[in-house]
Amino acid sequence: MISALQRYWADRGCVVMQPYHTELGAGTFNPATFLRCLGPEPWRTVYVEPVIRPRDGRYGENPYRFQHYFQLQVILKPAPEDILDQYFGSLEEIGIDTKRHDVRLVEDDWEGPTLGAWGLGWEVWVDGMEVTQFTYFQQLGGLELDVVSGEITYGLERLAMFLQGKRSAWELEWAPGFTWADVYRENERQWSAYNFEAAPVDVLTRRFAEHEEECAALIARRLTLPAYDQVLKASHAFNLLDARGAISATERASYIGRVRDLARRVAEGYLADAPV
Amino acid sequence: MPTLLFEIGCEELPARAVYEAEAQLPRLCEQHLGVLPDRVFVGPRRLAVLVGGIEEQTEDRWLKGPPLALREQAAAGFAKRHGVSAEDLEERDGFLGVTVAAESLSNVLPGRLDSILRGLGFGKTMRWDDSGLRFPRPVRWTCARLDGGSVEGYGTTTRGHRFTSGELDLPSAEAYAETLRGADVEPDAAERERIIREGLDALGQWRDPLGKLREVVHLVERPLVLEGVFDERFLQLPPRVVETAMQSHQRYFPLGGNRFGLVANGGDPDTVRAGNVNVLEGRLDDATFTFERDVQAGIEELAGRLGSIVYFAGAGSFADKTARLEGLADRLGGGDASMEAARLGKADQSAELVREFPELEGHIGAEYARLAGFPEAVCSAIAEQYLPDSAGGPLPSTDPGRVLAAADRIDALTVSFSLGHKPSGSRDPFGLRRAAIGLCRLATEGGLTIPRELLPGEVAEFVEERFEGLLGDVPVEFVRAARTASVPDLGSVARLARALHALPDEQLAPIHTAYIRAGRLGEKEKAAAKLDPELLTDEAEREVSQALTQIEPEITGAIEAGDFDVAVEAGALLGPLLDRFFEEVLVMAEDPAVRRNRLRLLLDVRDTIGLLGDLSQIPR
Numbered sequence: 001m002i003s004a005l006q007r008y009w010a011d012r013g014c015v016v017m018q019p020y021h022t023e024l025g026a027g028t029f030n031p032a033t034f035l036r037c038l039g040p041e042p043w044r045t046v047y048v049e050p051v052i053r054p055r056d057g058r059y060g061e062n063p064y065r066f067q068h069y070f071q072l073q074v075i076l077k078p079a080p081e082d083i084l085d086q087y088f089g090s091l092e093e094i095g096i097d098t099k100r101h102d103v104r105l106v107e108d109d110w111e112g113p114t115l116g117a118w119g120l121g122w123e124v125w126v127d128g129m130e131v132t133q134f135t136y137f138q139q140l141g142g143l144e145l146d147v148v149s150g151e152i153t154y155g156l157e158r159l160a161m162f163l164q165g166k167r168s169a170w171e172l173e174w175a176p177g178f179t180w181a182d183v184y185r186e187n188e189r190q191w192s193a194y195n196f197e198a199a200p201v202d203v204l205t206r207r208f209a210e211h212e213e214e215c216a217a218l219i220a221r222r223l224t225l226p227a228y229d230q231v232l233k234a235s236h237a238f239n240l241l242d243a244r245g246a247i248s249a250t251e252r253a254s255y256i257g258r259v260r261d262l263a264r265r266v267a268e269g270y271l272a273d274a275p276v
Numbered sequence: 277m278p279t280l281l282f283e284i285g286c287e288e289l290p291a292r293a294v295y296e297a298e299a300q301l302p303r304l305c306e307q308h309l310g311v312l313p314d315r316v317f318v319g320p321r322r323l324a325v326l327v328g329g330i331e332e333q334t335e336d337r338w339l340k341g342p343p344l345a346l347r348e349q350a351a352a353g354f355a356k357r358h359g360v361s362a363e364d365l366e367e368r369d370g371f372l373g374v375t376v377a378a379e380s381l382s383n384v385l386p387g388r389l390d391s392i393l394r395g396l397g398f399g400k401t402m403r404w405d406d407s408g409l410r411f412p413r414p415v416r417w418t419c420a421r422l423d424g425g426s427v428e429g430y431g432t433t434t435r436g437h438r439f440t441s442g443e444l445d446l447p448s449a450e451a452y453a454e455t456l457r458g459a460d461v462e463p464d465a466a467e468r469e470r471i472i473r474e475g476l477d478a479l480g481q482w483r484d485p486l487g488k489l490r491e492v493v494h495l496v497e498r499p500l501v502l503e504g505v506f507d508e509r510f511l512q513l514p515p516r517v518v519e520t521a522m523q524s525h526q527r528y529f530p531l532g533g534n535r536f537g538l539v540a541n542g543g544d545p546d547t548v549r550a551g552n553v554n555v556l557e558g559r560l561d562d563a564t565f566t567f568e569r570d571v572q573a574g575i576e577e578l579a580g581r582l583g584s585i586v587y588f589a590g591a592g593s594f595a596d597k598t599a600r601l602e603g604l605a606d607r608l609g610g611g612d613a614s615m616e617a618a619r620l621g622k623a624d625q626s627a628e629l630v631r632e633f634p635e636l637e638g639h640i641g642a643e644y645a646r647l648a649g650f651p652e653a654v655c656s657a658i659a660e661q662y663l664p665d666s667a668g669g670p671l672p673s674t675d676p677g678r679v680l681a682a683a684d685r686i687d688a689l690t691v692s693f694s695l696g697h698k699p700s701g702s703r704d705p706f707g708l709r710r711a712a713i714g715l716c717r718l719a720t721e722g723g724l725t726i727p728r729e730l731l732p733g734e735v736a737e738f739v740e741e742r743f744e745g746l747l748g749d750v751p752v753e754f755v756r757a758a759r760t761a762s763v764p765d766l767g768s769v770a771r772l773a774r775a776l777h778a779l780p781d782e783q784l785a786p787i788h789t790a791y792i793r794a795g796r797l798g799e800k801e802k803a804a805a806k807l808d809p810e811l812l813t814d815e816a817e818r819e820v821s822q823a824l825t826q827i828e829p830e831i832t833g834a835i836e837a838g839d840f841d842v843a844v845e846a847g848a849l850l851g852p853l854l855d856r857f858f859e860e861v862l863v864m865a866e867d868p869a870v871r872r873n874r875l876r877l878l879l880d881v882r883d884t885i886g887l888l889g890d891l892s893q894i895p896r
Binding site for chain 1: 287288290291292320400402403404405406412413414416438439440495496500526538540541542543544547548550551552554555556557558561562565566584589
């Protein structure tokens with residue numbers, strides 16, 4: 001399924017990229033989306049992103065909630081006029097007959113407060129199951145976008161459950177003889193324990209501040225790309241602190257504001273340094 | 277006269293945007309085409325109008341400009357705006373102006389259709405390319421037919437169903453609906469709604485508790501109503517949880533038991549039905565998993581976890597809030613059931629199921645209390661604590677429910693005000709106006725005695741101000757007067773305001789006048805500390821003094837008994853006596869002792885009438 005989708009989009013001019021090397025809360029955080037969608041240059045890419053959301057872990061006990069799962073992300077910049085038809089073609093490619101199934105676009109507007117980002121779009125339903133998030137970006141890093149990108153985010157577990165007719169991700173066949181549970185369940189248990197119980201609050205609090213500081217220093221030296229990694233690390237430290245219950249409602253807003261501020265400065269720096 | 281069809285083809289619009297467009301299209305047609313449309317077709321992928329009777333020629337139009345006298349100052353600007361030179365302006369009836377020559381419809385139509393498209397306003401719009409156009413979702417085609425002819429700049433093709441059809445020629449304006457119906461699209465929203473209702477009716481007693489039908493009509497172009505049946509084991513979940521899982525995200529319609537209705541946009545019925553059942557069962561599985569974990573913990577354990585959940589920064593945890601609610605429930609005169617409901621009311625804030633379905637807070641706690649064997653009075657109070665949830669919504673049906681609902685609102689208001697989150701202008705992020713209105717209604721319609729002393733000054737003021745719009749035809753001034761009376765509870769403020777308003781004007785007028793005059797005169801000079809009956813020389817003043825000694829306790833007693841009509845009528849008895857007093861008695865007597873004694877008498881009059889509130893608030 002993954003290789004079929006990658007091939008499909010590669011055939012449509014997308015650069016096939018690999019997952020980013022640090023924890024991300026969504027494929028949107030990958031610089032191949034966040035930074036590349038700024039400015040006027042065209043860009044097309046497809047990549048798988050493992051998504052880390054510490055709060056969503058359930059110790060591998062709940063077959064519907066995980067702190068680690070996969071997205072397949074496609075960016076088409078600028079969004080072509082037939083972007084939806086291309087997307088529906090990708091569903092056909094992996095065996096979803098759009099005439100037999102009820103495929104629908106249901107309003108779902110996206111907002112990423114830590115990235116100062118928003119867009120309008122849909123969740124895509126196949127027979128009532130949400131398999132994709134589709135967004136036309138309007139703003140990133142607090143900056144209005146001149147060129148609108150289309151972002152297609154497939155939820156790979158959901159899509160695989162649909163294709164394999166399985167009710168829970170645990171039962172997904174990862175390869176003959178190997179289920180999702182064989183591969184990832186223990187991972188869920190241990191990471192949930194880390195996220196909710198073991199992650200050291202004082203260290204993470206300190207790290208957040210350090211990432212913030214380093215990010216500012218790197219922006220000042222116009223090293224925008226390394227600075228952006230610090231945004232990602234600060235954001236992950238915040239997510240862990242949040243999972244640990246170490247952040248009150250008001251502090252939460254202030255943390256989000258701090259990450260957003262960094263993201264905005266990186267976005268501005270990226271545009272200022274972009275080759276003309 | 278020709279008939280026009282104009283269609284704006286979009287990627288799937290949100291239902292809200294479709295309704296916004298539907299409301300504006302008739303007016304825009306009238307404005308730009310001169311006539312109202314015969315038909316408006318709206319749906320997720322298209323907004324269209326069918327307009328008959330458009331004039332084929334525009335008429336010569338006289339555009340009136342500035343008066344002749346202002347030729348120097350304004351002529352050039354006016355001429356420039358209309359693309360002529362200032363010398364070409366004509367004179368007519370003392371004004372400058374310009375004649376716009378008649379044009380054929382085909383010349384002006386492209387611009388007019390564009391004006392309609394750009395004239396539509398929406399709450400939320402986006403950009404998708406560099407055209408500069410903003411719309412709720414991308415516009416992908418436009419189609420226009422003038423009878424069987426075309427309109428320059430607009431296509432003559434439309435699109436059928438997204439998956440079973442494609443681009444197709446629209447032969448004429450009149451053929452629009454028929455053409456689309458042949459391509460698996462029902463363009464008429466009312467007809468789609470009729471098909472959906474008919475389909476659901478055929479399945480049985482369907483319900484729509486969260487009001488999803490309005491949206492579903494615009495989620496499909498070809499409604500296909502199907503029945504789904506889920507596994508009976510999920511019926512052990514609280515019915516509201518099952519209903520919410522069906523409705524809030526999936527937009528299904530409960531049919532009772534384990535059956536539900538769903539509306540698809542096509543597809544193979546068996547395949548689509550099976551897929552949807554699978555999705556719903558997955559969601560119910562997830563809810564069951566969460567529900568069972570909560571039930572295993574039990575409501576007492578859930579209540580015990582509240583200390584680690586922040587209620588409001590600066591106002592402690594939900595455990596702190598619970599302690600405050602218990603105190604308030606006690607002071608609101610709640611009995612055992614109310615106290616128990618206050619103790620357990622917020623327990624479900626630590627329930628995982630509430631994290632999944634936040635809109636079910638209260639109901640989930642009530643269910644867990646039921647499972648733990650608490651009396652129904654306690655459980656229903658927990659369920660009803662968030663009522664009324666809208667300005668006119670129903671109130672809790674039981675005493676403990678009203679006590680808990682009032683305690684919850686008093687606490688929310690007190691905490692928010694003390695932390696400086698007062699509503700200002702239209703900004704009210706914490707819904708404090710709604711909370712205050714709810715509190716007022718609990719006191720009036722709910723008959724709950726809410727002591728005013730439970731509300732700190734600013735909060736009391738904010739809450740009581742809500743009465744100004746809540747008491748039907750009672751003018752705000754009567755509410756303001758009643759608020760100044762020393763009545764003990766919120767409901768009494770409202771009842772006193774009503775009683776004052778109910779007093780016939782000829783009875784109100786004398787005490788109103790006397791109250792104001794007495795107050796004004798009484799403060800002119802230092803009055804005696806205490807009335808000396810020996811110094812009352814005139815008949816009229818002795819009468820007033822005697823009446824006061826009877827009427828004052830009568831008013832006080834009636835207020836205490838909550839009998840405001842009696843209190844007001846007792847006060848009104850003073851009216852004729854005071855009329856006579858002001859006629860016959862010279863207050864500012866020569867003898868200082870007599871004078872100061874009379875001033876004292878007037879102050880006593882003012883204070884006695886003032887038991888009914890500051891009548892000077894009422895303008896006359």
